[in-house]
Amino acid sequence: MGRKYLALFRSAWMLSLEYRAEGVVWMMTNLMSIIMLVVWLSISHGGPVGGFSSGDFVAYYMVGLIVRQVTGVWASWGLSDDIREGALSPQLVRPIHPIHRHVAANWAEHVMRLTMLLPIVAVVLIITPDARLYLTPISIAAFMLSLLGAWLVSFLSDYAIGILSFWTSQATAFTQAMQGLKVVFSGILAPLQMFPAAMQGALNWLPFRYMLAFCNEILLGQTRDERLLFGLAVQWAWVLFFFILVRILWKLGARSYGAVGA
């Protein structure tokens, strides 16, 4: 399994190098969160806003950039195309589940984007005087665990939507709707604490918080102790939910796909 992954990873890495320009474009789309940050800074000039000092905003959006690169997923597009055009058939007879190819491609892209992004984020965090991260052994370990969980929730939910292509040709519309919801409710746009109090309950139970904001909050020291444990429990419950969903949908989908006979 490890060797197979290495081979898949290497070929995906080559491909991503070829399309480096598109990686740059992806970076540019992060500009919207940077603009949001700049606006927050202009508001928090006089004092903390909603419990965030200027430094906290910088730290939040910088960590957010990293988390967003790690949890960025687009496998459902490729999967939709493959299913529609029949390119999935040769992949099905290979001795490895097609999902692993998408995972490898996803991570090759992540590694490349992170190597571009990490130095920038590090410099910004160092030169911003009061941008402090809450770094303890527990918070770092919890952050890594939540990051893995955030990627799994993002990837598996996206993949589940992609599998819908077995039945409909409009699955990418669902993907886009999902991305839109993610931009607003995962904390890419603004820290979730800034949303009205009436929404906080729903935000805590929906999967979106666990795709990004939750990780940021851990590293900023805003979510600790029991709230941290509660968050991790909800997050990994979503991981389990989407994992089972993907397995069931895939089984049903692959069966009906086989019936068409390609």
Next chain:
Amino acid sequence: MRYIKLIGLFLKANILVELEYRANFIAHSLVSLGWVSITIIGTTVFFTQTDTIGGWTFYETLVISGLFTLMGGLIQMLLQPNIQKIIEMVRVGTMDFVLTKPVNSQFMASMRYAQLFSLVDVIAGGVIIAFALGRIGFSPDGLTLLLFAVMLLMAVVIVYSIWMVMATCSFWFVKVGNLTELFNSVYDTGRFPVSTYQGVLRIVLTLVIPIAFITTFPAQAILGKLEPGMFVGALVMGAVMFAFSAWFWRYAIGRYSSASS
């Protein structure tokens, strides 16, 4: 006169194309409305914590959101499809067909195509502006509307000129797609009043890549807060940029040796 007739013909051709993809129209409308709501939510979140950003109240900022959506729609409808076509024509070599037509080549190259379903964004932007003005309780008089119309026209001219210059660059560079993507990112700053941005950034957004002239200043015009200096500035900026884009286009096609000959 001939040019007006041509625009009519282009429009007819575009409508015919559009009618073939009606499902596409509905899907696009939904996606557009989704983005419009993200724009509005993004603005609203700030005002749960503060009363003004950059000296603008919530509904005043909403006017800017409306203009941002409206101009974004115009860009997608009129500029993006033509610019993509220009880039492609230069690469493939079919630009010759445009140059040999007996009309102004810049007109022909930049007016031919339209993505009509982006009209949804233009309308949504207009609705947001009208709604925000209604909530402020400001009903603009004739002069204000006239000033707004002129400022809006200048905004269109400025955006058009920027896109034309980027498209013209394709005579030298193949990957102009990245350039337009860069512009789209910078255009994103137009969601908020230019006074939100500090220092060098504000100067760049006013004078170098004049996003302020596209959303902030027209918004000030419709709110009746336009300073005379900005009005003159918009006229000068529009004229200079349009003249430059036209000169740059002529310069480029003067040096263009077609791909086929």
